Amino acid sequence: MSEDSDAPVLDHAYDGIQEYDNPLPGWWRMLFLGTIVFAGFYGLYFHVVGWGRTPGDHYRDALATYDEKRELRDRAELASVTEAELAQRARSREIVEHGHAVFRTRCVACHKEDGSGHIGPNLTDNFQIHGSTRLDIFKTVRGGAPGTSMIAWSEQLPASDVFAVAIYASTLRGKNLPGKAREGQPVGPLEP
Ligand code: HEC
Structure with missing residues (x-):
């Protein structure tokens, strides 16, 4: 515990150990909440509603095109x-x-x-x-x-x-x- 911290000390003590009240900075929490909101939209966009095309979709398309070309060539x-x-x-x-x-x-x-x-x-x-x-x-x-x-x-x-x-x-x-x-x-x- 550094002596020169001016953060308030929380009331609880565990075996005599106390902690400063040092919340994560606001910008960090906003970023964190942002990722949760983003994940929700991402899930909806790509997997629930299906507007977005996943790499799996691109792969299946490529495979279908390949099969078609191969059949034509054959x-x-x-x-x-x-x-x-x-x-x-x-x-x-x-x-x-x-x-x-x-x-x-x-x-x-x-x-x-x-x-x-x-x-x-x-x-x-x-x-x-x-x-x-x-x-x-x-x-x-x-x-x-x-x-x-x-x-x-x-x-x-x-x-x-x-x-x-x-x-x-x-x-x-x-x-x-x-x-x-x-x-x-x-x-x-x-x-x-
Ligand atoms: C796993 C066993 C197996 C392998 C390996 C195999 N064949 Fe055959 N082949 C057969 C069988 C069984 C038949 C008969 C099919 C039928 O009764 O219609 C046959 C039929 C044929 C026929 C037609 C014969 C006829 O009387 O019309 C040809 C030609 C032929 N094979 C060539 C090949 C060639 C060339 C290869 C290698 C690239 C090959 N086979 C590999 C089992 C095999």
Whole structure:
């Protein structure tokens, strides 16, 4: 207790200890009350009435825009891929090797190292469950087979990987390796 304080001393004493009557300054209390009033308005503005847009709202908007753009891009991509393009790219060693690398890391668990089938069908025989062309193979790899363990790989891999691995899968057809029993419809050789 400093000797030279001129604040009045309060009457109560605890074990002989007394305290000065030193209230917080007026400006401080106004500021404090101000924050309480502000919080009330803030809560009303952003959360009760909903005039204000929270970071969560901005995030949801951005996500919706992203999904929309992605869907458009995916549709454009699907529309632009043709059987002829897939056939032509299947002759590029670089793309087939890229596809093979993706296949080794993502597909062998179900289709086996050589594509002869395990949980998923044998990709080397001339039988196909979904369609018959390279484009059908591409669509199955891209969009998956709903209701089975074959997922939509476009949600896991960049478009270039999906493209390459679908092309690689198409190069397996007709190799007729012994493996999983035939599934689907008999299909002829792929168009050159
Ligand atoms: C978790 C297991 C699993 C993985 C991993 C998997 N597949 Fe499949 N795949 C399946 C199953 C099961 C089917 C059969 C779907 C059906 O019956 O409609 C299938 C079907 C296919 C088909 C269509 C075959 C047909 O006869 O129409 C292709 C092509 C294919 N997968 C390629 C791939 C490629 C390429 C990858 C890697 C990017 C891959 N799969 C990864 C399980 C898998």
